[in-house]
Amino acid sequence: MRLFLDTANLAHIRHGVELGVVTGVTTNPSLVSKEGKVDYKALVKEICAIVPGPVSTEVLSLESGGMVAEAREIVTWAENIAVKIPATAEGLKATSALSRDRIPVNMTLCFSLNQAILAAEAGAAYVSPFVGRLDDIGEDGMRLVVDIVDYLSYYNLPTQVIAASIRHSAHCLSAAKAGAHIATIPYGVLLQMFEHPLTDIGVRRFAEDWNKVMGSGGILPTQ
Ligand code: G3P
Numbered sequence: 001m002r003l004f005l006d007t008a009n010l011a012h013i014r015h016g017v018e019l020g021v022v023t024g025v026t027t028n029p030s031l032v033s034k035e036g037k038v039d040y041k042a043l044v045k046e047i048c049a050i051v052p053g054p055v056s057t058e059v060l061s062l063e064s065g066g067m068v069a070e071a072r073e074i075v076t077w078a079e080n081i082a083v084k085i086p087a088t089a090e091g092l093k094a095t096s097a098l099s100r101d102r103i104p105v106n107m108t109l110c111f112s113l114n115q116a117i118l119a120a121e122a123g124a125a126y127v128s129p130f131v132g133r134l135d136d137i138g139e140d141g142m143r144l145v146v147d148i149v150d151y152l153s154y155y156n157l158p159t160q161v162i163a164a165s166i167r168h169s170a171h172c173l174s175a176a177k178a179g180a181h182i183a184t185i186p187y188g189v190l191l192q193m194f195e196h197p198l199t200d201i202g203v204r205r206f207a208e209d210w211n212k213v214m215g216s217g218g219i220l221p222t223q
Contacts, residue, residue: 001176004053004184006164008032008043012187013050019190024053026128026164026184028084028108029060041077048078056106056126056162056184058084059094067094075103082106082125087115092122099123106162116148120159128184130165131175141165142174149179169193 004024005016008031016022025047032040048055055078059070067090071083082104085091095105099122106126107119111134119127129148131141145163152159162182163175169192175183185193 001172001180002053002182003172003190004056004162004182005190006031006166006184006186008035008038008047009187010043010046010050013047016187016190017050017052022051022190024055024182024184025051026056026084026106026162028056028058044074044081045077048080051080054080054082054104054106054126056082056084056108056128058108062088062090064090064093064097067091068097071098071103071105084108084128085124087111087119087127092118095119095122095124099125108164110148111144113144113147113151116144116159116161117151120152120155120157124159126160126162126182128162128164131163131171132165132167134165135167142171142178145175145180146178153179 002023003021004026005013005022006026008027013025044057057074059067061067061070067085074083075081084106085095086109087107095107098105104125106128107124108128110116110127110129116127127148129144131145134141134144145161148161160181162184163180164184166172166183166185166189169189172183172185172193
């Protein structure tokens with residue numbers, strides 16, 4: 001499972017890429033707004049220059065004509081952009097038109113298998129089930145990821161599943177077990193994924209044991 005960062009924060013994106021584990025980014029209007037009153041195009045271009053893989057960039061229009069026009073503009077900003085379009089009827093119409101022109105679409109705000117079936121039929125490159133928001137209303141968000149992955153693999157369809165609205169590292173684990181192609185995670189969850197108290201205790205103990213016998217000298221020859 002590939003890992004994307006679900007953020008528009010440049011420092012967090014840089015760190016994730018430096019770690020060598022973040023290969024894409026997903027943004028949305030709420031995440032971009034968290035960065036203040038920014039120049040949307042300039043920010044997206046900067047993110048695209050940092051990240052090797054796709055940067056999901058959302059349209060703002062609610063009707064298909066506007067979505068298509070915005071998408072065509074957005075994809076001129078960088079080569080590694082996927083246009084994010086909501087899973088509405090208007091979004092579906094726009095996705096079908098854009099997919100015919102081979103513009104990669106990430107169908108977002110997906111809350112049902114039916115929406116995912118339609119996204120795949122429309123030719124979306126990605127579909128993003130929102131796990132946490134389904135959990136918030138008492139549903140089983142990860143069940144939706146399982147169902148979409150099963151459906152796409154049964155019919156051998158190329159649409160990739162981005163498990164989104166991930167709230168904690170246990171969600172990542174379940175998304176991987178479900179066979180999601182990608183999990184898009186907040187920066188805090190990325191940090192949480194490799195934190196373990198036994199690792200910290202182990203590192204400290206190794207150093208103490210070594211130092212007791214060998215002194216504090218390291219492996220590299222001293223000058
Ligand atoms: O990419 C958007 C999605 O991940 C939203 O997450 O936490 O706002 O439900 P959240």
